[in-house]
Amino acid sequence: MMKVKLCKHIVNRLLGNNEKVIAYAPIRFLYKKHAEMFRGMGDLRFCIEQVAKKPDKVIILKDAKGKKYAVKADKRLNEAYTTDIILRKKKNGKYIIFHANKKAKKPKKEQQ
Numbered sequence: 183m184m185k186v187k188l189c190k191h192i193v194n195r196l197l198g199n200n201e202k203v204i205a206y207a208p209i210r211f212l213y214k215k216h217a218e219m220f221r222g223m224g225d226l227r228f229c230i231e232q233v234a235k236k237p238d239k240v241i242i243l244k245d246a247k248g249k250k251y252a253v254k255a256d257k258r259l260n261e262a263y264t265t266d267i268i269l270r271k272k273k274n275g276k277y278i279i280f281h282a283n284k285k286a287k288k289p290k291k292e293q294q
Contacts, residue, residue, distance in 0.1 A: 184209050184227060186234045186279065188269075195240045195253050196269075196277070205234070205269050205277040212282045219284045229265040229284050233257045243268070252280075262287055 184207040188196075193203045207230050213223050220226045237255035245251050256266035268281035 183207070184230070186230055188234050188277070189236060192234065192237060192240055192253060192255050192269075195242055196271070203277060205279050207267075207279040207282070212279070215281075216283060225284075226282060229259070230267055230279060230282055232259060233265055233267045258287075259284075 186205045186207055188203045188205055190200045193199070193201060196203065209223055209226060213220060213226050220229070233255050236257065238257045239255070241254045242250050243252040243254055252268050252270040254266060254268045256264060258264045263284055263286060265282070265284045267279050267283075269277055269279045272278050
């Protein structure tokens with residue numbers, strides 16, 4: 183289990199304040215879900231750390247009733263890749279990253 187310190191922007195969206203919050207990332211579980219997206223577990227760790235440190239965008243995810251259930255943060259790593267994480271609070275009070283993704287940027291279609 184990897185510990186990740188979350189930036190103030192993510193914490194503000196999660197809690198509405200600027201407390202220091204640590205999230206936990208089950209690296210092996212996340213890697214098994216999307217092994218084809220990452221070069222290895224080190225690449226997955228790097229992506230999670232980059233998003234948690236300084237995301238480009240943070241979005242609150244809501245369920246059908248409008249209740250907040252998770253926060254999604256994403257970041258452009260470079261011209262070729264973007265990465266995102268989704269985290270939520272578990273019943274035991276810990277924050278867990280339950281989704282991590284790394285996508286290649288789609289090339290723009292040329293206008294004719």
